[in-house]
Structures are given as C-alpha cells and as structure tokens.
Amino acid sequence: MGPLPTIRPRRLRQSKTIRALVRETDLPPARLVLPMFLVEGEKQVQPIHGMPGVDRLSIDEAIRRAEKAMSMGVGAFALFPKVPQEGKSADGSSAIREDTLACRSLRAIKKALPEACLIADVALDPFSTVGHDGIVARGRVLNDETVAVLAKMAVVQARAGADIVAPSDMMDGRVGAMRHALDTAGLTDTIILAYSAKYASSFYGPFRGALGSAPVEAPDVPKDKKTYQMDPANAIEAVLEAGLDVDEAADMIMVKPGLPYLDIIARLAAEFDTPVAAYHVSGEYAMLHAAAAQGLMDYEAGLVESLLCLARAGSRVVLTYGALDYAAWWRREHGLA
Numbered sequence: 001m002g003p004l005p006t007i008r009p010r011r012l013r014q015s016k017t018i019r020a021l022v023r024e025t026d027l028p029p030a031r032l033v034l035p036m037f038l039v040e041g042e043k044q045v046q047p048i049h050g051m052p053g054v055d056r057l058s059i060d061e062a063i064r065r066a067e068k069a070m071s072m073g074v075g076a077f078a079l080f081p082k083v084p085q086e087g088k089s090a091d092g093s094s095a096i097r098e099d100t101l102a103c104r105s106l107r108a109i110k111k112a113l114p115e116a117c118l119i120a121d122v123a124l125d126p127f128s129t130v131g132h133d134g135i136v137a138r139g140r141v142l143n144d145e146t147v148a149v150l151a152k153m154a155v156v157q158a159r160a161g162a163d164i165v166a167p168s169d170m171m172d173g174r175v176g177a178m179r180h181a182l183d184t185a186g187l188t189d190t191i192i193l194a195y196s197a198k199y200a201s202s203f204y205g206p207f208r209g210a211l212g213s214a215p216v217e218a219p220d221v222p223k224d225k226k227t228y229q230m231d232p233a234n235a236i237e238a239v240l241e242a243g244l245d246v247d248e249a250a251d252m253i254m255v256k257p258g259l260p261y262l263d264i265i266a267r268l269a270a271e272f273d274t275p276v277a278a279y280h281v282s283g284e285y286a287m288l289h290a291a292a293a294q295g296l297m298d299y300e301a302g303l304v305e306s307l308l309c310l311a312r313a314g315s316r317v318v319l320t321y322g323a324l325d326y327a328a329w330w331r332r333e334h335g336l337a
C-alpha cells in the first residue's frame with residue numbers, strides 16, 4: 001500500500017451540515033417559473049396525459065394555483081392557452097385579438113395577484129389549424145410575415161398584463177421587431193424572454209398533447225418544426241442565435257429543452273451577461289413520473305437533481321412543471337415547512 005492520502009475531499013461530505021456549508025449551488029423557488037395550461041370555462045381542472053400534477057385550468061382555477069405557488073415562493077407563471085378549434089385559423093390571426101383566452105387570463109390573474117410575474121407565450125401554434133408557430137404557405141413557414149403578426153401579438157399581450165413576453169417561435173428577427181413594436185406602443189418596461197436556442201425536440205410531446213397543438217398531417221404542411229427550431233446536433237449555432245437575440249435587446253435568453261442541453265446552457269452563461277433561462281420541458285417532467293410509476297426511481301429526488309443541475313450549468317431561471325413539488329422540498333430542506 002502506498003502513502004495514505006493527505007487530501008481527502010470526503011472530509012467535506014461527512015455530514016449534512018458540512019455538505020450544506022460548502023454547497024456550490026442553491027436554487028430557491030423564487031427562480032422558478034410554473035408553466036400553466038389554460039382552458040375556457042369555470043372550475044375546470046383537466047388532467048393531462050403523462051403529466052401527473054399538471055392540469056389544464058380555467059382562469060378561476062389558474063388563479064387558485066398561482067396563489068398557492070406564490071405562498072410557496074414561486075412567483076412567475078408562463079401561460080399557455082388551449083384554443084378551441086373555432087378560434088384557430090390557417091394563418092393563426094386570432095392570436096392578435098384582445099379577447100383571447102391568453103389575454104383574458106393575463107388581465108384576470110394580474111388583477112387578482114398584482115405581485116405575480118406573468119409570462120405570455122408569443123407564437124402562433126395554439127392558434128394555427130395546422131399546428132405551426134408561424135404562417136404556413138405553399139408548404140413553407142413564412143418568416144417575415146409571421147414576425148409582423150408576432151410583434152402585434154406581443155403588444156396585445158403586454159397591454160393585457162404580461163410582464164414578460166416570450167417568443168418561442170424561432171423566426172429570424174422577431175426579438176428586434178417585437179422590441180420596436182413594444183417601444184412604439186409605449187411599453188418600454190415589458191421584458192423580452194427569448195427562446196434563443198430552442199431545439200426541434202421530441203421532448204415536447206406531452207405539451208403538444210395538452211394543447212392539441214402538434215403539426216397536422218396534410219398536404220403542403222411541413223410535418224415537423226425542423227425548418228425553424230434548431231438541430232440538436234448544433235452548439236455553435238446556439239451562440240449565434242443567442243448573440244442575435246442579445247443584440248436585438250432580449251432581456252433574457254432561454255435554452256430548451258433543459259437536461260439534454262446542459263452544454264448549451266453552460267456555453268451561453270459563459271458567453272453572455274444576459275441572464276440565461278432553461279426550460280425543463282414536458283417530456284422531461286413526464287419521464288420522471290413514468291420512471292417513478294414503474295418503481296424505477298423517486299420522482300421528487302429526480303426532480304430536485306434535474307433542477308439543481310440546470311442551475312449548476314448556468315441557468316438563472318428555470319421553467320418547470322415541477323415548480324410546486326420542488327418548492328415543497330426546498331422549504332422542507334430549509335426548515336420553512
């Protein structure tokens with residue numbers, strides 16, 4: 001046997017208190033965003049396939065859920081409306097109406113909970129009969145025509161009460177167009193959270209199921225979102241995308257999905273001073289529950305580890321369907337519950 005080690009990293013792991021003393025990362029619930037799915041009606045709490053604990057909520061129920069979240073330290077909410085078929089059109093033009101479910105919920109939640117931070121999604125897919133984030137013509141998703149609509153959509157949602165508008169569409173030039181439209185409308189305080197590196201991912205399955213927003217199979221409709229969302233093989237391109245959004249005045253830049261893209265999060269956090277957000281998406285959340293349901297792992301432990309890793313990689317803000325479960329754990333851990 002050689003000499004015994006003098007340097008023993010295990011010394012700092014010997015008790016819970018010492019581990020807590022030297023822990024590098026903490027993710028308080030204040031840095032989480034709870035995405036919420038909205039439906040028309042009242043007293044609606046509709047379960048979503050594959051996502052236990054997540055429901056489609058009518059506005060009254062969304063207010064209750066948000067109130068509960070706020071009592072646990074989670075103060076930000078990303079709203080995703082399920083648009084009834086009659087509210088959809090080929091060009092998604094109903095997205096810019098002032099009476100959309102999204103706008104009505106923004107007004108109602110803001111009124112009930114003025115301290116809540118409300119994030120409005122800016123993309124056409126919930127409003128599109130063909131399930132694309134932009135206007136489709138002759139088999140293509142049009143960029144500049146879509147951006148013009150998205151800029152209007154951002155203004156309408158900001159007026160309705162969105163503190164943050166979040167373009168999730170991946171069109172070119174949308175952040176600049178949106179900033180210009182907001183500023184021209186006097187909405188200079190509205191924050192832009194850009195989905196800068198949004199990948200064409202299979203992890204969005206449960207989300208599309210929840211909203212009925214998947215691309216439809218039809219002639220002259222692209223079958224997937226690969227002509228606008230990014231290729232999972234690319235990292236340098238994420239730096240290009242984020243750089244453009246920062247130059248166009250994005251206040252925050254987002255990577256999506258989360259866990260499979262930790263290298264991208266780390267890279268953007270190193271490259272830019274603009275806060276980086278990560279979206280722990282529906283498929284990531286569903287996988288944890290699916291594995292736990294088979295007795296293969298513990299849901300809460302898996303969730304906590306996933307979110308801590310996103311923070312460790314460099315995300316300042318984390319969007320997650322598990323926000324309340326995480327907050328409950330965090331409060332227990334910190335002796336607050």
Ligand code: PBG
Nearest residue numbers: 123125168203204207281282283
């Ligand atoms: C669409 C949008 C998607 C998500 C957020 N905004 C789906 C998509 O791009 O098809 C996915 C979020 C999730 O899976 O949790 N603009």
